[in-house]
Amino acid sequence: MSKKLTDSIKQEIHKVMRTKCDTSDFGVRDAITFFGCIPGVNTNVTDIKNKFHEQPPHVLKVIERCRKAEEAIQEDRDYKKQGPRKGQGIEHPLTHKEVLVRESMEKTAQVVQSDKAGVCHTLAQFAFVNLMKECTLNGRAFDDGDPSEIPSIRIVAHNPQSNGANARLRAAGTHNFIIVGLDEDYDLTYEQIEEEKENILIIDPWYFALGNEGSKWGHGIYTWDEYPKGFLHNLSCTYDNQKPFTQEDLEAARELSQTQRKENFKAIKMDWQSVKQVKTLEESLNTMKAKLANLEDEYMTLSDDSGDDWDLEDDDMSEYDKMEKMKSLSLEIASLKERINTTRTNMDNLTQNDEQEACTELQMS
Numbered sequence: 001m002s003k004k005l006t007d008s009i010k011q012e013i014h015k016v017m018r019t020k021c022d023t024s025d026f027g028v029r030d031a032i033t034f035f036g037c038i039p040g041v042n043t044n045v046t047d048i049k050n051k052f053h054e055q056p057p058h059v060l061k062v063i064e065r066c067r068k069a070e071e072a073i074q075e076d077r078d079y080k081k082q083g084p085r086k087g088q089g090i091e092h093p094l095t096h097k098e099v100l101v102r103e104s105m106e107k108t109a110q111v112v113q114s115d116k117a118g119v120c121h122t123l124a125q126f127a128f129v130n131l132m133k134e135c136t137l138n139g140r141a142f143d144d145g146d147p148s149e150i151p152s153i154r155i156v157a158h159n160p161q162s163n164g165a166n167a168r169l170r171a172a173g174t175h176n177f178i179i180v181g182l183d184e185d186y187d188l189t190y191e192q193i194e195e196e197k198e199n200i201l202i203i204d205p206w207y208f209a210l211g212n213e214g215s216k217w218g219h220g221i222y223t224w225d226e227y228p229k230g231f232l233h234n235l236s237c238t239y240d241n242q243k244p245f246t247q248e249d250l251e252a253a254r255e256l257s258q259t260q261r262k263e264n265f266k267a268i269k270m271d272w273q274s275v276k277q278v279k280t281l282e283e284s285l286n287t288m289k290a291k292l293a294n295l296e297d298e299y300m301t302l303s304d305d306s307g308d309d310w311d312l313e314d315d316d317m318s319e320y321d322k323m324e325k326m327k328s329l330s331l332e333i334a335s336l337k338e339r340i341n342t343t344r345t346n347m348d349n350l351t352q353n354d355e356q357e358a359c360t361e362l363q364m365s
Helices: 006-017 057-077 102-115 122-133 164-169 190-195 204-210 246-302 318-363
Strands: 151-159 175-180 201-203 235-240
Touching: 006 057, 006 122, 006 201, 057 102, 102 122, 122 175, 122 201, 122 204, 175 204, 175 318
Parallel strands: none
Antiparallel strands: 151 175, 151 235, 175 201
16 A cells, blocks of 8 residues: 655655746647636637637737747757657557557656756656655655555546536546556545545646646645535556566566467367367268268168059069178168267267356356
């Protein structure tokens, strides 16, 4: 269990956000897309994106700062050499959920610091990396401490697309930020976050860069009451300091995923072999059934003692030959019936084995 968020830890977080993660002069590369998050923006302006001159001066100042940062990055010839820009995470090879890898977050943080600009997910990673490196407890950085001795720090992603029932609480677009102090045993539901609101801090350097100061802490740190509630619905965790995910973990997960795929392919191949065997047995069974029907008809014809109702000529077969023929047919029919029963048993065994293997795989998965 992670450590509770004490007053001393809150002060430590505030110091790092103020000295190492001050994004007040950073550019927000998607500011124009999310202009509604700039405090005091005039949302009544018609065609707002094309009429920024009708916005209050402080809004224009934020937009201008963000535009300059974007232009500076685009003109930088070494822009593409500075590392990954997006860093939105990858699909976990086993769970297929989006996750972040610590090593890639380190590179992203360096890029954000160099550019002095970013978007919500890169700025969240920038803050996370600095908090883990610069915050200390008992003289040790969070990065070097026992996870159970430091508070839970999670990068979370808000997805508004699945929030149809609470449309009025929705914010514009998918958004990434940090929640500190929410125990790892708690789910990321709106209700549980609200229940723990006195024990958590919300860190959002992107929201701060857009001019949202916050009244209690500032510098991108917000209380429950200060933060937009629309961002607190439909959350998923992309990185948790209590369950760190490294490049080594990623490689191990990929290797295990490949092994599972090979085993699945092998199982499918074995299943296909079983299907082929069953099909061959079915064809053989049908052939034997047809032959059995012919033999039984022949036997019945020979055993029929009734007169020649059709006024046909008597055959030349003697009574002795007829008895010998019937004896031979009887033995052949018995042998064929035994082969048919054996074939049916083999088919049943193949089918039962496939069902048992499927149940075993289901239990192991």
